[in-house]
Amino acid sequence: VEAGAVDELYVSAARLGDAGASCLADALERAPYGRLTRLSLASNGIGPQGAARVVTAAVASGVTLLDLGRVRAAAVLGAVDNRVDLAAAEAMAGVLAEREHRLAHLVLSHTGMRSREAHRLLDAASDAVTATRFVLGQGIAGSIKRRLDGLSAGVPQPVVPADVAAVRSVHRTAPPVAGG
Numbered sequence: 001v002e003a004g005a006v007d008e009l010y011v012s013a014a015r016l017g018d019a020g021a022s023c024l025a026d027a028l029e030r031a032p033y034g035r036l037t038r039l040s041l042a043s044n045g046i047g048p049q050g051a052a053r054v055v056t057a058a059v060a061s062g063v064t065l066l067d068l069g070r071v072r073a074a075a076v077l078g079a080v081d082n083r084v085d086l087a088a089a090e091a092m093a094g095v096l097a098e099r100e101h102r103l104a105h106l107v108l109s110h111t112g113m114r115s116r117e118a119h120r121l122l123d124a125a126s127d128a129v130t131a132t133r134f135v136l137g138q139g140i141a142g143s144i145k146r147r148l149d150g151l152s153a154g155v156p157q158p159v160v161p162a163d164v165a166a167v168r169s170v171h172r173t174a175p176p177v178a179g180g
Helices: 019-028 048-061 085-096 115-125 142-151 164-170
Strands: 008-010 038-040 064-067 105-107 133-135
Touching: 008 019, 008 133, 019 048, 085 164, 115 133, 115 142
Parallel strands: 008 038, 038 064, 064 105, 105 133
Antiparallel strands: none
C-alpha cells in the first residue's frame, strides 16, 4: 500500500482490530495519492477511533471506495463487526466535509451506528464540497438515509471489478453433480 503497488485491497474478516487499522492508516498516509482506489476492511473488529483514523487516511490518500461494513460470512468466520460511535461519526463527517476528496463510497452498515451518529454525517454532508454515497445499516431513520441518498444522487454506483465478480460467481455456482 505504502509503495503504491496495489490499486485494490480486500482484507475483510482478517481480525485486524485497531492495531491493524493503525498500520494500514500509516501506510495510506504515505501512499501515492490515488493509487489505492478500493479498500475493504469489513468485519475486522476495528473500534471507533481506528475506523475514524482509517477514513481520514483514506480521504488523504485518494481512496474512492472504503468498506467498513460486514462481510456476508462474518458469523461463519467468527468475524467481529467494526464499530462507529458518535465521536467517530463526527470525525468522519468533519474530514469528508472539510475539503474536496475522492471518497465517493463509504460502507458503514453493521457498525453499531444509530440515527444520532448518521445525523452527524448528514449535517456535514449538506455542506461538503464533494458528495459521498453512504451505505448504512438498520437502526437509522429512513428520513436520514433518504436525505443522504439525495445529497449523493449524482454519485454513480460503484462498478464491481471483473475479478471480484468472477470470485462471487464461483462462490454462488452450485458444485458439479457427481457422476454426471
